[in-house]
Amino acid sequence: MKKKEGPVRSWLASANREGCDFPVQNLPYGVFSVGDGAARCGVAIGDMIVDLAACEARGLFDTGDAFSEPQLNAFIAQGRAKWDENRTRLTELLTEGGDESLPLVAMRDARLHLPIRVTEFTDFYSSRNHAFNVGLLFRGAENALPAQWTHMPIGYNGRASSVVVSGTPIRRPMGQLRGVNGPEWAACRRLDLELELGAIVGADSPMGQRVSVEEAEGMIFGYVLLNDWSARDIQAWEYQPLGPFQAKALGTTISPWIVTQAALEPFRCEGAARDNPLLPYLHESRPGFYDLAIGWRMNGQKVAQTNYNVMYYSSAQQLAHHTSSGCPMRVGDLLGSGTISGPAPEQTGALLEMTQGGKNPVTVNGEPRSFIEDGDEIDLFAHAEGDGYRIGFGPCSGRVLPAVE
Ligand SMILES: O=C(O)/C=C/C(=O)CC(=O)CC(=O)O
Ligand SMILES: [Ca+2]
Numbered sequence: 001m002k003k004k005e006g007p008v009r010s011w012l013a014s015a016n017r018e019g020c021d022f023p024v025q026n027l028p029y030g031v032f033s034v035g036d037g038a039a040r041c042g043v044a045i046g047d048m049i050v051d052l053a054a055c056e057a058r059g060l061f062d063t064g065d066a067f068s069e070p071q072l073n074a075f076i077a078q079g080r081a082k083w084d085e086n087r088t089r090l091t092e093l094l095t096e097g098g099d100e101s102l103p104l105v106a107m108r109d110a111r112l113h114l115p116i117r118v119t120e121f122t123d124f125y126s127s128r129n130h131a132f133n134v135g136l137l138f139r140g141a142e143n144a145l146p147a148q149w150t151h152m153p154i155g156y157n158g159r160a161s162s163v164v165v166s167g168t169p170i171r172r173p174m175g176q177l178r179g180v181n182g183p184e185w186a187a188c189r190r191l192d193l194e195l196e197l198g199a200i201v202g203a204d205s206p207m208g209q210r211v212s213v214e215e216a217e218g219m220i221f222g223y224v225l226l227n228d229w230s231a232r233d234i235q236a237w238e239y240q241p242l243g244p245f246q247a248k249a250l251g252t253t254i255s256p257w258i259v260t261q262a263a264l265e266p267f268r269c270e271g272a273a274r275d276n277p278l279l280p281y282l283h284e285s286r287p288g289f290y291d292l293a294i295g296w297r298m299n300g301q302k303v304a305q306t307n308y309n310v311m312y313y314s315s316a317q318q319l320a321h322h323t324s325s326g327c328p329m330r331v332g333d334l335l336g337s338g339t340i341s342g343p344a345p346e347q348t349g350a351l352l353e354m355t356q357g358g359k360n361p362v363t364v365n366g367e368p369r370s371f372i373e374d375g376d377e378i379d380l381f382a383h384a385e386g387d388g389y390r391i392g393f394g395p396c397s398g399r400v401l402p403a404v405e
């Protein structure tokens with residue numbers, strides 16, 4: 001019998017280092033290029049990237065050249081059996097005793113691209129703490145949590161075109177704001193972040209067909225970190241009755257690595273307790289959340305941290321609800337979890353909540369902040385702690401540039 005001691009290890013030393021985001025248990029997918037070379041698909045391992053296009057050229061994978069494409073959509077569209085087959089193969093190749101001649105590229109030499117062509121972007125509102133805190137500020141205590149909130153995952157259709165990869169600068173928007181003497185045209189003064197997890201839809205569903213929560217689970221390929229940059233003053237003036245519009249169109253940053261659902265499976269757990277039973281179409285036969293520490297930093301200083309397990313609706317429930325009218329879904333659709341906030345101020349996923357609408361600034365590196373200032377960099381992080389390894393998400397950062405008046 002094989003002696004079992006500690007976690008599975010890779011032959012690549014950097015993948016086994018304590019605190020490494022990308023051990024052999026993770027194997028997240030991304031798209032990279034080196035120098036003037038073409039963008040192609042890869043998998044992160046330690047401080048290296050497995051060049052999947054080169055691996056396929058060697059006959060190690062069979063995706064019909066999908067790995068040579070500059071997005072993962074074509075590979076993802078091949079379905080769960082292919083995802084599983086590739087994960088098994090990659091695990092074999094990268095575990096101790098595997099293939100040390102694999103084509104690897106040093107991560108520090110690579111440029112990381114948007115990993116998918118984002119077909120559509122929908123953003124939900126599924127943290128009770130966030131929904132209550134924001135509702136309190138926008139609508140007062142009486143109307144803080146909308147009546148339907150505990151019955152359905154509320155969302156809005158966002159802009160796929162605004163989704164950018166980590167590292168892309170974010171321009172402070174100009175916009176129409178509520179002034180004392182009527183509307184004014186000005187640079188946003190209340191620029192905020194939103195700490196979210198983005199689910200990547202990995203299978204199509206045809207128009208007119210509802211998808212159950214269980215089927216929806218099977219359609220999710222993986223997850224990225226997502227910062228839904230938000231202009232709160234533009235939002236407060238424009239949002240009623242149709243919801244956010246220009247306030248959420250200035251840019252949405254995602255992390256370059258897609259952590260697969262398979263890698264998160266050992267961390268599956270319950271979410272927040274329910275107030276009332278849900279209608280049958282939203283029932284889940286097993287818990288749909290993950291024990292995943294998630295937080296954000298400003299200019300390198302950690303400001304808040306919470307856990308994805310505070311959420312009220314899972315991405316499978318959000319996806320099932322999304323199809324409840326027969327809305328078709330497509331490979332590459334991105335579903336924002338909604339801002340992830342725990343109950344305490346140091347667990348909030350947005351400055352609006354943390355500072356109570358700007359009234360109580362936080363101190364970051366000795367400086368007060370009510371909202372984000374020009375030059376500030378926000379970066380998100382998430383990791384699940386396994387037995388002797390960690391599943392990390394890598395970077396999801398953006399620096400704010402001044403508005404162009
Ligand atoms: O309550 C509102 O009017 C607005 C809420 C939002 O900011 C929308 C949003 O992006 C939801 C979220 O991320 O949880
Ligand atoms: Ca959001």
Ligand SMILES: [Mg+2]
Pocket residue numbers: 158162227228229248249250251252
């Ligand atoms: Mg956005």
